[in-house]
Amino acid sequence: MPQFKQFPLPDTAEGLTEAEILTWHVRPGDEVKVNQVICEIETAKAAVELPCPWDGVVTELLAEVGQTVEVGSPIITIDLDPAGAVAPAVPAESNGKIGEETADGRIATLVGYGPKSGAAQRRRRKGATAVAPPAVAPPAVRQPVAPVAPVPPPAPAPAPVVAPAPAATPTRGGYVPLAKPPVRKLAKDLGVDLHALSGSGPGGVITREDVERFVEPAPAAAPAPAAGPRERRVPIKGVRRATAQAMVDSAFTAPHVTEFLTVDVTPMMELRARLKNAPEFRDVKLTPLAFAAKAVVLAARRTPDVNATWDEAAQEIVYKDYVHLGIAAATPRGLVVPKVRDADRLSLRELAISLEDLATTARDGKTAPADMVGGTITITNVGVFGVDTGTPIINPGEVAILAFGAIRDMPWVVDGQVVPRKVCQLALSFDHRVVDGQQGSRFLADVGALLADPGVAMTY
Incomplete structure (x- = not known):
């Protein structure tokens, strides 16, 4: 049977905390070997080629080109036992994208896969509404337990974004909020209950900005100034x-x-x-x-x-x-x-x-x-x-x-x-x-x- 394993972004030099994905050399469905270069990243020190640690088949890319990823966050999912898969590999254009259904009927999330479509979900409440397949209607977005200040919608993404399957009335026992470890620590330090937040990140992930905005709602920010006809703006990174x-x-x-x-x-x-x-x-x-x-x-x-x-x-x-x-x-x-x-x-x-x-x-x-x-x-x-x-x-x-x-x-x-x-x-x-x-x-x-x-x- 398939054996999925995620490769976290390593610390390529002493003290690094994040890196930007420059290019991917593989895509979902590609077979990879140990030490094969899978992507190139840019750290605060240099551009580095990352080798693959295992043999297998790429099932999902968890970070996009141009995205800054924290050290320790997963960037790719690899099936270490592709021969045991029941369904054939899904073409690159439809396999492994966040919010889409894979060949074995599972929904890709930010850090792996959700349950198979139609399968019983662990700790589902009675009367919970199932998520409709993406081909029929867009998925529902989880709402917070307590009313909070409205959050501006995130910028449109090239692929549909889906949150984990919601229950009719989300509760602490119904789901675990999606958030990276540094964000969870920040929420704990500030006394913020993550269950009360709606994530604005891909796949409904709660970001640092979501936590900070919940603690002290900021006034509406002025739109970023646009570059003039003889100007250009380049991010500092x-x-x-x-x-x-x-x-x-x-x-x-x-x-x-x-x-x-x-x-x-x-x-x-x-x-x-x-x-x-x-x-x-x-x-x-x-x-x-x-x-x-x-x-x-x-x-x-x-x-x-x-x-x-x-x-x-x-x-x-x-x-x-x-x-x-x-x-x-x-x-x-x-x-x-x-x-x-x-x-x-x-x-x-x-x-x-x-x-x-x-x-x-x-x-x-x-x-x-x-x-x-x-x-x-x-x-x-x-x-x-x-x-x-x-x-x-x-x-x-x-x-x-x-x-x-x-x-x-x-x-x-x-x-x-x-x-x-x-x-x-x-x-x-x-x-x-x-x-x-x-x-x-x-x-x-x-x-x-x-x-x-x-x-x-x-x-x-």
Whole structure:
């Protein structure tokens, strides 16, 4: 016989609470195998492909493309024993949609299936009115026990929405209100009886807004302003929302200090030109950023304070004996900061290869969530945009970030003579709770010295 199992949205990275469904790669009726990609989701950190945990046949998709789903909520139903089914698989266009009847006569609800049509329902009251099949008439909507403020009807959905089969007079013993665990907790905290609410969500599910509206009815909200003829409105979500919140938290938690340094990097650029012709670098994209990354990890050895974390809860400063170097990268999905793990153990060639791989993966939106957490210090390469410098905001969980500016031909005094040189500007922002001015200045000066004369690295 069929064995239906629901797959809940997993936490793909530490601390995530929700994700948006970007695309489905399967549909009801499709056969799936273990580790087959079934959908792509967008978290606050990255776009992630979800593999299927079981072999079986898809019977229902429980979330739509564009829908934001909480971690732990079911997103798909799979029949693990399709061979035991009495009825053949239902075509994709009619199987598994919320509110529709499946091949075995059951009604699809938000988190699974209702009882078979015509079958006795558990704890049905005498005289209860049966739900008419969707093909004959639309289903009745459950009414609340106590009168409440009228709730505006939800926006029309592409598929009919059905609540669980109602009894003639709904009571506590007649049905269990549909609501997700966080909503149930909110209702409990506010002292709201879910039996007294009508759910405005798909399938009659009670939402957070339903609970809040019941506690304190809000005045009629003004309609959302429409975009003008030369405007467009984009919802704030995913990476953009996470980045915005992280920057606000950092800016108003860590006391930022920013110092600046202008550096003649002509020797570094000359070394880069020589190395590009060396056999071991001919197949490597050797960028100025690779030299900056090497300078940062070397300078951090002399000033370990910039490679630490402020632990507010424990009231401790955690010093790291490794460097997980973050590289701020602009992508079509927004700003992301993937990490080069153990960058302090890599040679210049290995760093250059890692940076190129990191940039390509980030541009394609394929950076794994695990690669964007646990950084110790960050570089933001504003120079790639032709920008000289800036005052970068520290990445949350770290205490320092270096802005690497554009390299320009500028007049420079060398041995008393004004000559054209390759010059760039550096800006270091640091958390003044951990890094004092002396420590921040020494670190920035060391980075500048390594770029101005790469041979200084021999003394580190």
